[in-house]
Amino acid sequence: MLQSFAMYLTDTLYRHCPLSPQKRPIFQYGFEIMTSTLCSAFSILLISVFLRDILSACLFLGIFFFLRLFAGGYHAPTYAQCFILTNSVYLVVYLVSRVFIAFQSTIPAIVLTLLSGLIIFTFSPIRNKKHPISEMVYRKNRDIARILVTLEVLVLTSLILLRCDFTYTSVPIVSLAAVAVMMIIPKLQERSE
Template sequence: MQLSKGLQEDDKDIYLFGVYQGAILLLNICTALLIGVALNMLLEIVIYLICFLPLRIFAGGYHAKTQLRCYIMSSFTTVIILLGIQFLQQQESIWEFLSYIVSFGIIWRFAPVADANKPLLEKEHVIYQKKVRKVLLLLTGIAALTYFLGFNIISTVIEVSVCFLSVILLMGIYKNKVHCNNIEELECNK
């Protein structure tokens, strides 16, 4: 039975899921923007979202078990990220560069990291790996260019985005390893 032009009754759940996921993403983005406004760092949070979201979508990593936990953790980490950006804008050290290089290497080597909530087929793994590497290279180029041009706010935000994503990947790898050690699944060894 057709619901409306082009929509099948069988596809109703798929469309509802898509709308629900879109609403959750929109809520997370709006909350991040509100946190940015509250901390007087709207520009920083906008740049962060532009840099981080494409990496996160393709790289995967740790995912919370519930939407509520995800929302709370995202809100909390947004505050931490913005405070980290604020701190790093007042500093310049070789440690920032070294942490970026290490984080870049972690993402390059391990992304994408699947999760029980977000499993990946082998074909998806290959496609996402190529995409995350392209985004990572693009962001690295932008970070280098903006640093040398004196737009340190952009390079700092990119640095924090990449470092945070590497932590999320390592958490995902750890979670997967613990999960596989706790249950007997052949798929864990893939």
């Protein structure tokens, strides 16, 4: 269904714009990714409405989606599995963040933030064998991911040390950890091959 919709969008684009036929697969893939991402984001926002915590979804999407855009990481083999995985990751982040809120422990929060940031900074970006990118794009993504994660770690660490309410820092901290885990998985898969 998603691929049919992406094909429909691509056909519509080509009917209205004079574009190179060689770029057709690129546009279709772009529409597939965009539609998949929007469906996941909408679903996460819908789940957060049921949880009565829209802020958690916004914080998760802000950290998880934008950082993974440049840092990369594990990719599910199908769009359906990606949808399920992304929603599951959000639910796990939400539940673990509730533990942080309950215990309000500064040291584990700082350790998790710094460790996650170090992993993301070191491994960014993870190369996807199915969708290779040029060396120039790789370097650009690495620089952006490293800048983003450095800023996020600095802000989160500062907020933790300033004793900011864990309601606002727990989801970003655990989201950062989720990105790090999603980057470790392909590294472990490489070793087992």
